[in-house]
Amino acid sequence: MAAQEKVWLRNYPTETKANLDYPEQPLTAFLEKSAADFPNREAIHFMGKRIRYRELLSDVYRMAHALKEMGVQKGERVSIMLANCPQAVISYYAVLFLGGIVVQTNPMYKERELEHQLKDSGTETIICLDLVYNQVAKIKDKTSLKRVIVTGIQDYLPFPKNILYSLKLKKDGMNVAIPNQPGIYSFSSILKKALADPFESQVTSMEEIALLQYTGGTTGLAKGAMLTHRNTVVNVMQCSSWVYRAEYGGEKVLGMVPFFHVYGMTVVMNYGIYHAATLILLPKFDVEGALKVITKEKPTLFPGAPTMYVGLINHPKIAKYDLSSIEACISGSAPLPLVVQEKFEALTGGRLVEGYGLTECSPVTHANPIWEKRKNGTIGIPWPDTECRIMNPSTGKEQSPGESGLLQIRGPQVMKGYWNMEEETKKVIQDGWLNTGDIAKMDEDGYFYILDREKDMIIAGGFNIYPREVEEVLYDHPDIQEAAVIGVPDPYRGETVKACIVFKPNREITEEELNKYCREKLANYKVPRIYEFREELPKSTVGKVLRRVLAEEARQNASQEALKKGS
Structure with a gap:
């Protein structure tokens, strides 16, 4: 698409340039600059523990050594x-200084998921929480692991929280005995013994891989997206250009989105370090x-x-x-309902806008302008140096x-490809354009609407229905806290619409009342034919509702019903 066709540029803030200048330097340079400019500024606040930028950089150097x-x-x-703890930040930047490749790994992974990721990546060293050590130990011999470095939340808690935390783990039967044997190391011990001398970055090219960021595996086994130093540096600077009112060395960023998720890694950790901000870390989301x-x-x-904003406004x-x-x-990470945006802004007086991205793009590609024209229900407009187009899947x-x-994206934040999966890479990247797999449209002003993922679209009686x-409509109902819509098999329509609903505390509504409400706001073919009222919805670690889990549950229930009728 030619520059003059990028209609979205008309809606750029005057402070944000369409094209940015990116330095030829590794991601670690951000940390060194912030520590040089603000050595005594608080870099991390973690449950009462406060770490300054000079202390953080010193610990990173030590871990690299x-x-x-x-x-x-x-x-x-x-x-x-x-x-999300200080060890995560220290480990991440230490590996990058060494010229290593970070493999972000979800602590909630089960053995099968962990084994696949470690085998696929060829990982030889893992830095893990003591609480998950037993999972690592069970699959260690099935992988290439040579070194296991273990740490605990208590290692960076202030006194007396560190003692109380350890006692609680013991009381709850959650304390794990870490064996003293070759190949197993204590994070705090090796850090104390290591050199504190500055560590010169071993990265010689911006095109070197910084991360293998694994996708959720919704289309089969998880794939490792190869994100380079350029990809990550670019996306952080694009983010900074969007949040242009932020003061260098003067902000505090709340870090609840997990760093092992690409969104939290870029928009919280890397952006915060780049901006010499204080990272306020919480190891888990608790309202x-x-x-x-x-x-x-x-x-x-x-x-x-x-879901984080939903949880807060409904407390x-x-x-x-x-x-x-x-x-x-x-x-x-997921669509932002308008009612959630409005209530959160009323509570805070701040601005909440929806953005969009995917692992393969480091991850952010779009967002609504924060302080200028935004369009509710859209993911906003493409970020600097990002091209987008909508392609007819048939023609x-x-x-x-x-x-x-189908939404396709081209830009400097697009991944190098999938790790050891050349054919899969060719399927999604052609002539530099990444096929997102999302169905979208662009309006005359250049604002993009995600209608749904290609595989989530419901086709009922020949009509295309987008769950979002x-x-x-369901989120607009005063008694509904959360809603997820899926397609389920139907002998007549092919598929039909099912709505899974969580009520607000002490609220409820009958199926008949809800059906009447939906019929007033939706075309008849879009109205859910099935309602399921639940205590909670299945979610990913970043709070994204997992429609595929709900769909699988529905398929299993349908199969069981069919068996009962058959017998």
């Missing part, structure tokens, strides 16, 4: 299986705990997922907490504004 001393080489894959931290520590930026005692410090939020031709099709549209 320690890893090198134990034999980790440039280009080696190192798995980081940690929650009451989050409200207390926001009230006390006063973060100014809060990247999050819709029964929300009025006793002060959220007024929050100035800007970009919501990612392969570009669609006009208002017409739906139905979910928006």
